[in-house]
Amino acid sequence: MRQPAVNGRGPTADAFSALVVQVLQTAGALETAGNDLARPAGQSTARWQVLAAVEEQPATVAAVARVLALARQSVQRVADSLAADGLVRYVDNPAHQRAKLLELTHSGAQTLRAIQTRQAQWAERCAAGLDPATLEVARRTLQEVLSRIRAA
Secondary structure (H helix, E strand, O other): OOOOOOOOOOHHHHHHHHHHHHHHHHHHHHHHHHHHHHHHHOOOHHHHHHHHHOOOOOEOHHHHHHHHOOOHHHHHHHHHHHHHOOOEEEEEEOOEEEEEEEEEOHHHHHHHHHHHHHHHHHHHHHHOOOOHHHHHHHHHHHHHHHHHHHHO
């Protein structure tokens, strides 16, 4: 649903605001879908994101928080919970004595693969019939919007 135009807001700002509302609705739907995809593996969207963030290489909690644009404290809570469940472990960081690296365990990698398999099937269903070039334009547009929001 489009927001009604606010006095003093031009057509471009009105379209931008409508896009923001649509993105927020999409984010909520993605959160729900992510939880549905992760639930069979005993995970949540938040836990999935942290597992995926350290899939390729270990990272500090602060680095994961920056990548996910989340508060370090919230990522710390999720990371500690994942570590308690044996899905990640903290390892020494050669670059910093106090900031440990978060590393995926074998069990964590298996869990992540199970979620990623379900996500791939879901993505195929959602993307069926959509034009890849159109999706790429949408992705680039959202990236530009994100850059402008961060710069504002």
